[in-house]
Amino acid sequence: EPEVTQTPSHQVTQMGQEVILRCVPISNHLYFYWYRQILGQKVEFLVSFYNNEISEKSEIFDDQFSVERPDGSNFTLKIRSTKLEDSAMYFCASSQQGADNQPQHFGDGTRLSIL
């Protein structure tokens, strides 16, 4: 069964540095998402992306964050000037069609640790 793959599985970064989290969505999917899960808490929506532009974003997704689909397969989340509170699991997801009524398939996440 096709999977969403994320790299790296664990990223350790010094506070203030920039980090790029990478995702390869399922190949025939057109909608892409990033979520965050702080340890022991619920999964929180960050951003959705379709047709090379952001379609929806949460209040968490401020100017520190950006997303990009640099080629036909990768979908990246960039976090600038990382802060301690950015430490979390970051999940990428994709779906064939838009969020309503279409299941989203999640990757296994990148654990981001900010020191």
Place this chain on the structure above:
Amino acid sequence: GENVEQHPSTLSVQEGDSAVIKCTYSDSASNYFPWYKQELGKGPQLIIDIRSNVGEKKDQRIAVTLNKTAKHFSLHITETQPEDSAVYFCAALDDKIIFGKGTRLHILP
């Protein structure tokens, strides 16, 4: 915006018994309700979903019910097995997915 409440936060069930997890949502415009299972070190995996035009859906040992009037939906797992131990998240979707806080399910031998 949408708000999803999930109960209980922890549930321990004897192997072979049934487990029920309940969720409520606030936005009557929400029309899609997926349930995810998250095992340690893994991402959430979709296990079953239900749309707002359906009241109940079953897939082997797993069933979901939806009461649109009361804005309740529930996950039922029958004949529980050790591999059912995980964290389960309900979610509601209007323009984006809003997750509940999760239920940690322990299946006791």
